[in-house]
Structure formats: C-alpha cells, structure tokens
Amino acid sequence: xxxxxxxxxxxxxxxxxxxxxxxxxxxxxxxxxxxxxxxxxxxxxxxxxxxxxxxxxxxxxxxxxxxxxxxxxxxxxxxxxxxxxxxxxxxxxxxxxxxxxxxxxxxxxxxxxxxxxxxxxxxxxxxxxxxxxxxxxxxxxxxxxxxxxxxxxxxxxxxxxxxxxxxxxxxxxxxxxxxxxxxxxxxxxxxxxxxxxxxxxxxxxxxxxxxxxxxxxxxxxxxxxxxxxxxxxxxxxxxxxxxxxxxxxxxxxxxxxxxxxxxxxxxxxxxxxxxxxxxxxxxxxxxxxxxxxxxxxxxxxxxxxxxxxxxxxxxxxxxxxxxxxxxxxxxxxxxxxxxxxxxxxxxxxxxxxxxxxxxxxxxxxxxxxxxxxxxxxxxxxxxxxxxx
Amino acid sequence: xxxxxxxxxxxxxxxxxxxxxxxxxxxxxxxxxxxxxxxxxxxxxxxxxxxxxxxxxxxxxxxxxxxxxxxxxxxxxxxxxxxxxxxxxxxxxxxxxxxxxxxxxxxxxxxxxxxxxx
Numbered sequence: 324x325x326x327x328x329x330x331x332x333x334x335x336x337x338x339x340x341x342x343x344x345x346x347x348x349x350x351x352x353x354x355x356x357x358x359x360x361x362x363x364x365x366x367x368x369x370x371x372x373x374x375x376x377x378x379x380x381x382x383x384x385x386x387x388x389x390x391x392x393x394x395x396x397x398x399x400x401x402x403x404x405x406x407x408x409x410x411x412x413x414x415x416x417x418x419x420x421x422x423x424x425x426x427x428x429x430x431x432x433x434x435x436x437x438x439x440x441x442x443x444x445x446x447x448x449x450x451x452x453x454x455x456x457x458x459x460x461x462x463x464x465x466x467x468x469x470x471x472x473x474x475x476x477x478x479x480x481x482x483x484x485x486x487x488x489x490x491x492x493x494x495x496x497x498x499x500x501x502x503x504x505x506x507x508x509x510x511x512x513x514x515x516x517x518x519x520x521x522x523x524x525x526x527x528x529x530x531x532x533x534x535x536x537x538x539x540x541x542x543x544x545x546x547x548x549x550x551x552x553x554x555x556x557x558x559x560x561x562x563x564x565x566x567x568x569x570x571x572x573x574x575x576x577x578x579x580x581x582x583x584x585x586x587x588x589x590x591x592x593x594x595x596x597x598x599x600x601x602x603x604x605x606x607x608x609x610x611x612x613x614x615x616x617x618x619x620x621x622x623x624x625x626x627x628x629x630x631x632x633x634x635x636x637x638x639x640x641x642x643x644x645x646x647x648x649x650x651x652x653x654x655x656x657x658x659x660x661x662x663x664x665x666x667x668x669x670x671x672x673x674x675x676x677x678x679x680x681x682x683x684x685x686x687x688x689x690x691x692x693x694x695x696x697x698x699x700x701x702x703x704x705x706x707x708x709x710x711x
Numbered sequence: 712x713x714x715x716x717x718x719x720x721x722x723x724x725x726x727x728x729x730x731x732x733x734x735x736x737x738x739x740x741x742x743x744x745x746x747x748x749x750x751x752x753x754x755x756x757x758x759x760x761x762x763x764x765x766x767x768x769x770x771x772x773x774x775x776x777x778x779x780x781x782x783x784x785x786x787x788x789x790x791x792x793x794x795x796x797x798x799x800x801x802x803x804x805x806x807x808x809x810x811x812x813x814x815x816x817x818x819x820x821x822x823x824x825x826x827x828x829x
Contacts, residue, residue, distance in 0.1 A: 356813065356814050356815060356816035356817075357737040357813055357814070357815050357816065358737070358815065358816050359815040359816075362815050362817070363815060363816070363817025364814055364815060364816075364817050365814060365815045366812050366813075366814055367737075367761070367812055367813050367814060367815060368761070368765070368812060369758065369759060369761050369762050370737045370738055370739075370759055370761060371737075371738055371758065371759040372758060375815065376812075378814075390817070448809075452769070452805060453766070453767040453768060453805060454768075454772075455766055455768055455772060455775075455776050457762070457765075458765045458766065458767075458810070499756070499757035499758070499784070500756070500757045500783050500784025500785065501782070501783050501784035502757065502783045502784065503783075583771065
C-alpha cells in the first residue's frame with residue numbers, strides 16, 4: 324500500500340479531476356481486478372484504507388492461507404515498521420514498566436493458538452434495515468495458526484498490581500483527521516489466559532504488513548477488534564479503556580431494539596466472545612447443479628466454545644440432517660463440515676446450515692438486528708438450481 | 712470530413728483516457744451531482760469513495776453519519792451540510808441497487824487449495 328501521506332498528496336486532486344464516469348466505464352473499472360500484493364481474489368470492501376473480504380468459496384481448508392485471510396483496518400496501515408527499532412512498552416498498573424524489542428520478545432517461549440478470527444461486523448450487509456459501516460458479506464472471518472509469547476508471561480514480567488482490571492492495547496495505525504485512535508481494552512481475566520497472545524507469526528511465518536507486523540494481540544474466540552495490530556503499547560488499567568471504540572463503538576443493546584430507537588450507553592454491553600455460526604462454502608449461491616451426488620461443504624465456529632453439531636436442510640428448513648464434522652479441530656478454531664446430498668428431482672432448492680455448540684447455543688433462523696450490525700449469525704443459506 | 716474524423720478521434724481519445732484513468736485508480740468514484748466536488752473535498756482525504764457508495768441508508772442515518780464525520784474532521788461548510796446529506800440520501804438510499812464490489816487480482820479458490828497442499 325502507498326503510505327497515507329504520499330497518497331494524500333494526490334488523492335484529493337485526483338478525485339476532483341476525475342471526469343464523470345459513464346456507467347459503461349464504471350463497469351470497466353470494476354471488472355478489472357485491483358492489485359494488492361499478497362492478497363489474491365479477495366473482495367475489496369475498501370482500498371484506502373484497506374478492508375478485504377474472503378469469498379466463501381475459499382473456505383474449504385481448515386487453515387486459511389494468508390493470501391486469502393480477510394483484512395480489517397479502521398485507519399491507515401503504518402508505513403512498514405523497522406523490526407530492528409520497533410519497541411513495545413508495558414506500563415500502567417504494573418510494578419515494573421518494561422520496554423521490549425522484537426529480539427526481547429523472541430526470547431519468551433512461543434505458544435500457538437489456532438483461532439477462527441471474525442470481525443464483529445461480519446455479515447453486516449445482511450441486516451435489514453441496513454446499518455452504516457463496512458458492508459461485509461459473509462467472509463470477514465478466517466482460521467489461522469497464530470504464534471508468539473502468551474501475553475500473560477509478559478504481564479508477569481512487569482508484575483500486574485492488584486488494581487489492574489483491564490489491559491489496553493495501542494497500535495501504530497495512522498489516524499486520519501480528528502478520528503479517535505483505535506484503542507480498546509480487554510478484562511484482566513482474558514488477558515492472563517495463556518491462550519491470549521502477543522503474536523509475531525501467522526501460519527508459521529512472520530506476520531505480514533496487513534496482519535500487524537511485527538507483533539499483534541490475538542484474543543482468541545473474541546471479535547477481531549480485541550486483537551490489536553502493529554502493537555506498540557500495552558497498559559494495565561484500573562477500569563475499561565474509554566474512547567470511541569469502547570463506547571459507543573463495539574457495543575450491543577442489552578435488549579433487542581427497533582431500528583431508529585435511541586439506545587442509552589448504560590443499556591449496552593461490549594462485544595466480546597463470538598457467537599455460534601456456520602457458513603456454506605460450496606455449492607455457491609445461485610449455482611446450477613446436475614441431479615446426482617453433490618457434496619455440501621462449509622465451516623462452523625463458536626468463539627470460545629466448541630462446535631458439537633452442524634445440520635443441513637435442503638428443503639428450506641422443513642427437515643434437518645446432521646453433517647459430518649472434519650477431523651481437524653482445536654479450541655477457538657473453526658471446524659470443517661460436509662454433507663453428502665443426492666437430489667433426484669430437478670428444481671430450485673434452498674440449502675440451509677445451522678450450527679450448535681457445547682454450551683447449547685444454536686444458530687438462529689434470524690439474527691438480532693442492532694444499530695451497528697454486529698454479530699450477524701442467522702442460518703446460512705444458498706439457493707441452487709438442479710437441472711438434468 | 713476532416714473535422715468529423717477529428718471529432719471521432721477526440722471522442723475516442725477521451726474514452727480511452729477515461730478507461731485508462733478509471734482502470735488505473737483502484738479507488739471508487741463519487742457519482743455526478745451538484746455536491747460531487749464538495750463531497751470529494753470533505754470526505755476523500757480520510758477514506759476512499761467506496762466506503763460511501765456501498766452504504767444504503769435512510770436520510771436520518773445519513774444525517775447521523777454526516778454529523779459524526781464532521782466531528783471526526785470532515786471539513787463541511789455548515790451551509791453545505793443539508794445539501795451533502797441530500798446528495799448521499801439520493802445516491803445511496805435504501806432503495807438503490809446494491810453496490811457490487813471489485814476483487815483483488817490473483818489466484819482462485821482451487822489454485823489456493825492446490826497451493827495449500829504443497
């Protein structure tokens with residue numbers, strides 16, 4: 324990506340100078356793919372700043388390759404960080420504030436977690452009525468192996484005081500205009516869980532620029548916003564961080580609300596763990612199939628809980644049958660599933676998938692509408708046409 | 712005849728340049744309208760037009776977004792506020808057809824799968 328400053332020099336002028344684009348030409352522009360090195364065949368929700376979505380058709384592997392892993396930025400990515408001079412500070416409610424280099428961090432034992440990371444706003448475009456924000460379809464989710472020191476080990480080196488209740492993360496994102504910085508915190512209990520990481524690797528290789536090089540937080544099982552990229556500061560606080568991305572950002576009403584209804588901040592709670600959810604990777608929506616053996620495949624995840632069951636309906640929800648769960652599984656990871664289907668009659672079919680987790684949560688037929696469009700998790704659905 | 716050929720050539724040239732320009736910029740464009748330039752000046756220094764054109768919001772929701780963005784640094788002359796809200800509501804309201812997002816270049820799913828197996 325061009326650095327933000329370099330871009331700004333030309334962006335506004337170019338935007339103003341561009342002539343009115345005829346619909347045909349607009350189509351021509353859309354039809355030509357956009358080059359984002361290291362990211363292949365991804366849906367561009369925003370180019371500047373970068374937000375990329377994974378097409379559901381890619382969700383056929385247990386580990387999502389980095390080139391197909393979604394990207395969510397609230398602001399501009401920092402210019403490439405020099406790993407030799409990068410520093411991480413740990414302060415706030417600690418006995419001994421620390422400053423660590425990447426070399427220091429690499430001396431701490433490595434722990435790995437395979438985590439289905441999902442943006443809180445994944446599926447936002449499926450809410451009705453529409454709500455503002457990046458209009459994610461289904462694919463702001465991926466499953467990757469993250470590795471690095473447990474945050475707990477680093478916090479223990481600094482010595483968390485009894486007054487420490489929340490842990491705040493600051494990244495090096497470049498903030499445009501007067502936009503509030505992207506600062507959020509997680510409760511101390513989650514921060515000292517051994518699986519919460521200061522990750523330096525993703526799928527066995529150093530983090531790439533788009534995923535937070537050289538180090539990021541990974542708060543497994545939680546919405547992606549709890550996993551700060553380009554980490555530069557950790558601060559232990561005596562209360563949750565304030566600021567836009569804690570309140571009103573990333574909050575859900577405690578009770579369902581009607582569109583347009585005002586919600587008081589005290590009647591909301593912070594988005595934390597992910598809900599139970601499944602997606603159908605194949606067949607694609609609107610696919611034309613031949614009668615005979617078909618394999619319906621997809622993924623399912625449930626944040627901090629384990630998937631226990633995925634069921635498929637091929638008759639629009641009248642009847643359900645269990646899918647076979649894939650052999651690969653790990654706490655926080657998604658689970659592949661498959662279902663052998665043999666339609667005998669030509670016609671239109673609505674295929675649904677619904678997941679159940681070990682806490683007894685079941686993917687609902689309709690998601691709870693909320694003003695920011697978070698945590699959409701209704702049954703997944705594709706319509707297919709079977710023709711001899 | 713010469714004049715006509717020159718006109719055709721000019722039109723062809725403009726089309727070619729427009730295609731080249733549209734294709735060379737990965738950023739989306741704001742639609743034509745009396746507020747196009749002012750919207751570009753107010754919004755596009757912080758983010759590209761695609762973030763605006765993919766929304767499908769009511770006028771009430773656009774009003775909230777406009778006021779939030781002014782608080783976050785969008786430079787909007789108070790006299791232009793209502794016209795900008797009207798421009799967004801007219802072009803990106805709930806009844807408009809959905810925005811179709813482009814893709815990045817590169818491998819398809821099947822290619823990624825064979826890669827992942829290696």
